[in-house]
Amino acid sequence: MTDMPAAGVLPPGGYGKKMKKVAYIYNSRHSVELKSFLAQEPPGVETTLIELNDLFSHIKKFVFGCFRRFDRVVLVSYDLATQPMLFFLVCLVLWLAGGKAYLTDLQGRWERVSFCSLLFKYLPAFLRELVLVPYFIRQAKKDLAGINGDCAPAAQNRIARLPGGTKIAYLRTDHWFGISAGGSVAHTAGVAGGFLGLGCRLFFISTDRLPWLAETGMPVYLVKPDGVVRSLPELPELAYNRRLIKAGREILAQERPGLLYQRYSLNNYAGLYLAMECNLPFVLEYNGSFPWMARHWGRPLWFAKTAAAVESRVCRLSDLVVVVSAPMKEELARRGVEEDRILVNPNGVDPGRYSPLVDGSGVRGRYGLAGKTVVGFTGTFGKWHGADKLAEAAALLLSRPEGRERLRFLFIGDGPLLPEVKAAVSSFAENCIFTGMVPQEEGPRHLAACDVLVAPHLPNPDGTPFFGSPTKLFEYMAMGKGIVASRLGQMGEILAERRTALLVEPGNAAALAEGIWRLAADRCLRLALGENARREALAKYTWEKHAGRILAALRDRGRFSVTQ
Incomplete structure (x- = not known):
């Protein structure tokens, strides 16, 4: 659960006079924290909760049926500095608000928005991002072209220095913020715990704080998106690559790991770039195609071709791609990934944490x-x-x-x-x-x-x-x-x-x-x-067996000298 400053549940100076109809737009991941905001509402206020996914899934209903319906609208974000689609959300907040409109986040920030701020702050930022789209796509193509397996250090020369007590750099580059539970959290914590159980040392480079790893004592280097690009979908992920490459060079030089492990995220090639540049073996954890998942389980990507190109390139040039099932291996093989680079490795569990002895x-x-x-x-x-x-x-x-x-x-x-x-x-x-x-x-x-x-x-x-x-x-x-x-x-x-x-x-x-x-x-x-x-x-x-299979695969493929 995210710690939220108590002072953050009201804007400076309060809301002013009581209003009859109030709407909160929020992400379902933070429904618990939302209760702190709702508790500040006086009795008799009619409160409507609008979940972000529901807002975008039923956009016509809100656009045509809710114009200026509410006396006050509050958008509750985890962090406004990294909130995606912010321009569109500001437009929707102002469309729904017949009175006051606010943006707030769980870090305690508040901003009252108006049509003036839309016109002079958010619209120019949005237009600037539109102009920058070709630049970011060209930059990605240039970087990907530079990651060339032919001119990169030969695989046999990238020796994984993996004796007992080795150090592994784990890159968590997802642009999902404030997540405290779910499959991705369990998987990340599990893989890390598995490596620790085998005597490896880990440190994380992450886009967000990872409080659920605090008990492990693993160092976490926070490299957050700069927030300059946040209005268009998928562009923040592309822009983040150059930021991570710059920060990652310094971190890797300081920590001197023997292996770079990354949980693949949308449009991210920085892990592979750093591994090639620093002459490190690179293990990619691949959990499914983002363009496919967006098309079938969400909303189609705006820049699907770019996302697919990045995904394919990174998978093809990784030293080892870890997938959780045979169908994933078959999919990657069809996309040109060499089969001997792909390890099918089902997920796992920490049997000490999940046990019949747990008291419910x-x-x-x-x-x-x-x-x-x-x-x-x-x-x-x-x-x-x-x-x-x-x-x-x-x-x-x-x-x-x-x-x-x-x-x-x-x-x-x-x-x-x-x-x-x-x-x-x-x-x-x-x-x-x-x-x-x-x-x-x-x-x-x-x-x-x-x-x-x-x-x-x-x-x-x-x-x-x-x-x-x-x-x-x-x-x-x-x-x-x-x-x-x-x-x-x-x-x-x-x-x-x-x-x-x-x-x-x-x-x-x-x-x-x-x-x-x-x-x-x-x-x-x-x-x-x-x-x-x-x-x-x-x-x-178990997660230890899962991690052990990864190290064994590196050794068995003959590319690296791996000892434990």
């Missing part, structure tokens, strides 16, 4: 779950997570008297589909608990409060193979709980029917409901499946 009684007590069979789901409510199908299954089960009496559904997390999921079970509000986003460290206790855990993932909308390796799957397994999961992709390969889980047809709410009820009614089966699943996780899917 506090969570059960908080939500009044004593004596009930609790069915749990955790996720960021993306389109592929299947939370909407779980809601359908819950409605089917709760329509039965015995289901309403016995079952409680615990939805852990927040995200784009949350309103849709809540609406689907609105008739059974007493049986469905929505926790909102919980900090990563609270995740195990919430899972421990459950009796049955569900992974209802959905197939890709374009019919291509499901390429995910859900971190929740391995966390569920390590908790030793009964699991109901979609028979889909890697999940159907790792889980064994009636041995480690019950597998159901993806997208079939009735089959999902049947599987949930079967485990809810059979405690012995839940325990047996859970014990087997944890045993499997410990044997194959």
